[in-house]
Amino acid sequence: MMPSPKDYFPLVDYNRNTSKVHQHADCRDEQKRPLVWASTCLIAVGLFVTTVISALLLIADSRKWTLPENAYHVVSGNRASVQLVVQLLSNALALIWVTLFCTLISYASRIYFQDHSIDLYTLRLWHSLCSRTVNWSMPFELLIVILLFIGVTAIPSALWAGALTPVATTIQKDSRILLPAYRNTTNIVEWPSEIDKSGPSLRNSLGIFTYSVGVQLLGSLLASASSATPVDSSMRQHQKLDYTHYNYIGRSYGAGASVGLTDLALTSEELHLNYSYIEPGYQTTVLCEYNQTTDFRIEPDQGDMQYAATGELPNSTPDDPEYSVYLGHDTKAIVAIGVGRNSLSPVRMLGIAAGEYYKHLDKIQCTLEFHPTLFNVSVGIKTGSILVEPIDSTNGSVNFAPDNLTHVLTRQFELIANDQTNLYVSLVGNSLNNSIGDVITNYASSKNKSLTLAEATPLGLANSFSAMADDMLIAYASAQIMIADQTTPQQVQITSASVRVGERKYIYAIFGVNLGVMFLVIVEALRTRGWRNKGVFEIMDPAQLVNGAPASDTKNTVRSNDVVNTSTFKMGKARVELKAGRVVPFRRECS
Structure with missing residues (x-):
């Protein structure tokens, strides 16, 4: 149914x-x-x-x-x-x-x-x-x-x-920073190495600032000379010559002195990550080679245990040889650096005369060329890093610093060598030897090539003198900011953290x-x-x-x-x- x-x-x-x-x-x-x-x-x-x-x-x-x-x-x-x-x-x-x-x-x-x-x-x-x-x-x-x-x-x-x-991103903002200026350069002179005759100096929480660069900053400069050559193919990293805890990645070229000194308004913002700006500096090129016919030499002087480093350099004033006195039991531990006193010469030159312990340094001559160049300075606020890259060579058309700056800077090498040679050892010679040894290691590890001591010495010296010259340029620029209060404003581009959707x-x-x-x-x-x-x-x-x-x-x-x-x-x-x-x-x- x-x-x-x-x-x-x-x-x-x-x-x-x-x-x-x-x-x-x-x-x-x-x-x-x-x-x-x-x-x-x-x-x-x-x-x-x-x-x-x-x-x-x-x-x-x-x-x-x-x-x-x-x-x-x-x-x-x-x-x-x-x-x-x-x-x-x-x-x-x-x-x-x-x-x-x-x-x-x-x-x-x-x-x-x-x-x-x-x-x-x-x-x-x-x-x-x-x-x-x-x-x-x-x-x-x-x-x-x-x-x-x-x-x-x-x-x-x-x-x-x-x-x-929301994802993290960055934005660009404009601001200003104070760079060193050279309108007043009365303090940039060759100050004697005597304690009571040194140039103006300032010490505070940011560091030591002085115009007697070769004497007051001697330890830092020798450290730069010693570590100038990386042992591998990486870029050299070195500390800025103050207490701001910034490190340069690669060469400084004398740029970046303002970082940590005049950028408080930039670095105090929590969201600011990095900033960059354009700054003039010197692209220093150093070429070292042996000159077996050089006149610069070490010979006994009139005093007891005194030896004179004397002779003419290619850029010396005619009939006015270089002269400085070194102490030692003999000449074996002496490393003397001669610098031409002729400030009018466009060529900056160093001559080395060394004793038996450093005989591979003897008869070396180095030419320093300072090329005015514009650099892009990139500062990592969070990482504490400074990267300086050349962007344009001005070919001398921009004289941002007086000519006597490079002459006074070069003369510091003579003061450093004289002060750091004692009866038994030359600290300058040891620092230069470290750089030379790193050149040999670098070529062996990264280029699979063995260098002799004679081949590595000019390369190691060029690296050391370049690093020291860069640091001394930074030292003089910092002194202009902190002591002479000589600054000029420069536009800065800031990269700041932000979020987008x-x-x-x-x-x-x-x-x-x-x-x-x-x-x-x-x-x-x-x-x-x-x-x-x-x-x-x-x-x-x-x-x-x-x-x-x-x-x-x-x-x-x-x-x-x-x-x-x-x-x-x-x-x-x-x-x-x-x-x-x-x-x-x-x-x-x-x-």
Whole structure:
């Protein structure tokens, strides 16, 4: 015996005239077509929101907009909270897209169902796509489609998170720094080595500043000479001659004296990372070679244990040989450096005369050329590093310092050698030997080449004298700043830490996907004429199934698994038929 609807829905009043009620319900639904435009407006509003946000993100990225400085502290100090907010926003924006996709699928299914029949598996497929749920009883190929769709619809949330997450970036700002000036150079002279006759000096928490460079900064200069040659192919790193704790990477060329001295306004800002500026300096080139015919030599002097380093150098004043006195039991431990006293000579030259213990240094002559050059000084505030790179040779057209600066600087080598030679050893000779030994090690390790002592000596001396000359230029520049108060302003470009919204690749991905969604919506709206003809049967509304089942034609009602012929049901507000396990639309006219 065929079961009746009362077996399934015992609480329904089957004595009332349901056909008329549902006929009126169907007609009322036909009259509620304007609701289609309301849902269409919701699609437009959601798409408008994502379009505006993605466009703003793209504009912000192209124009390099950043968040205010206080936002940096908020983001860095509350990373978990910020990420929570980002996740909520990204999920909300992704939900707009996913809801839009599901709505388009629902509308398309309702339009398709108006004129086509579908099997129950397809109906379940549509339901799973619209609800983003997995029905594991589906056939394998349809199950793959559902899983792929759910996986694809999970991507927008990740893309939005990447496009909305604040990321660290940098911004450029302009400021000023005070560089050393040389308007007043009365203190840049050759001060004697006697204690009571030294030049002006200043000692404070920033360091020791003096115009008696060869005497007051002797230890630091000898350390520079000793470490002038790296033992490998890396750049030399050495400390700035003060207490500011900055280190040069490579040569200083006499630039960067202001770092740590006049940049307090720049370095005190927590977000400032580094800064750079242009500064004139000297690109010092040193060439050393043996001169077996040199006149500069060591010979006994009149006093006991006194020896004179005397003779003419190529740049000496004619008939006015160089002369200085050294102490020693004999000449074996003496390393004498002679410097031409002729300040008018454009050539700066050193001559070395050495005893038996340092005989490889004997008869060496070095030429120092000081080329005025503009340098780019890059200062790492957080790393405490200074990098000086030549950018332009002025070929002497910019005389930023007086000519006597290089002459007085060169004369310091004679004072250093004289002060650091005692009865038993020459500290200058030992420092130069360290540089020479490092040259041999450098060539053996990085160039796989063995150098003789005679080949390595000129190279090691050139490195040592270059390093010492650079440091002495820094010392005089620092003295001009700290003692003479001779400064000039210079523009500085500061790199400061900041935050911006999103990474570029995710922003472009979001914008591209949003354009694709807009194109899809427009095409679908044109194809369906604004979804005017979509049916009232909604596969996502279970109330239609519940309401429609008891109102069906009782004489044709059967269990769903017994459907083999035609059974007519009224599914909620839509009339449908089940024919051989397929859902078929059943249209009725409204009176």
